[in-house]
Amino acid sequence: MKVYFLGTGTSQGIPIIGSDHPVCLSPDIKDKRLRVSALVSWDDHCYVMDCGPDFRQQMLAADCRKLDGILFTHEHADHTAGLDDIRPFNFRQGPMPIYAHKRVIESLQRRFDYIFETENRYPGAPSVLVNEVINHSGFEIGGKKVIPINVWHADLQVFGYRIDDFAYLTDVKTVDPEEAEKLKGVKVLVINALRIEPHISHFNLEEALDFIKFIQPEKAYLTHISHHMGFHEAVQQTLPENVFLAYDNLEIEI
Numbered sequence: 001m002k003v004y005f006l007g008t009g010t011s012q013g014i015p016i017i018g019s020d021h022p023v024c025l026s027p028d029i030k031d032k033r034l035r036v037s038a039l040v041s042w043d044d045h046c047y048v049m050d051c052g053p054d055f056r057q058q059m060l061a062a063d064c065r066k067l068d069g070i071l072f073t074h075e076h077a078d079h080t081a082g083l084d085d086i087r088p089f090n091f092r093q094g095p096m097p098i099y100a101h102k103r104v105i106e107s108l109q110r111r112f113d114y115i116f117e118t119e120n121r122y123p124g125a126p127s128v129l130v131n132e133v134i135n136h137s138g139f140e141i142g143g144k145k146v147i148p149i150n151v152w153h154a155d156l157q158v159f160g161y162r163i164d165d166f167a168y169l170t171d172v173k174t175v176d177p178e179e180a181e182k183l184k185g186v187k188v189l190v191i192n193a194l195r196i197e198p199h200i201s202h203f204n205l206e207e208a209l210d211f212i213k214f215i216q217p218e219k220a221y222l223t224h225i226s227h228h229m230g231f232h233e234a235v236q237q238t239l240p241e242n243v244f245l246a247y248d249n250l251e252i253e254i
């Protein structure tokens, strides 16, 4: 299985428009972060985690020509705003399978009403095949079982996803013990770490490191990073040897 980090930034991305913060001005390519997303592929199957406002640019960067589905973590705009840009895939492949919590599907139906329109559809409008994700109910994609992990983004429910020995979780602030149990034995864990300072709805670095220690993956990659985290290179040097700050266009094999 391959995981390609399409975006590793928090909701505004880095650099932030108009910002003079040193991290926003950094010339290091690893300090430039699009909105959070990852491409997960095996054999000839390819799925994306979320579909944020940078989706088009990310699909071009990854040279992604075929996409078998989108797994949504939650409905916030930095995870969903790019949904209109599935059209090139629709034209080549047909409707795009999407996987999400019922609440997220309802949110997409409100915000992208034209996508879900059944009568008098605009010709060429994006099209989706809706798959509802239910907690404690694994589902199959591309011959692999996906285990949803129910976590909390302040008081908003969010799904993370485990596929074999890989798990992808973002926008997490708290994880109930029975859900953390579902992550035991993962080799590679992707988990959000916003910044050094605490935040009401995201793990900060210390919370993410504590969570990694608890789960004990072989390797962990941090994502959904704010410019307040600091420079990539400086922060990486402070991390345990099995923990890495993810960066845009990083590809790992599991």
Ligand SMILES: [Zn+2]
Binding pocket: 010, 011, 036, 076, 078, 079, 171, 224
């Ligand atoms: Zn987010």
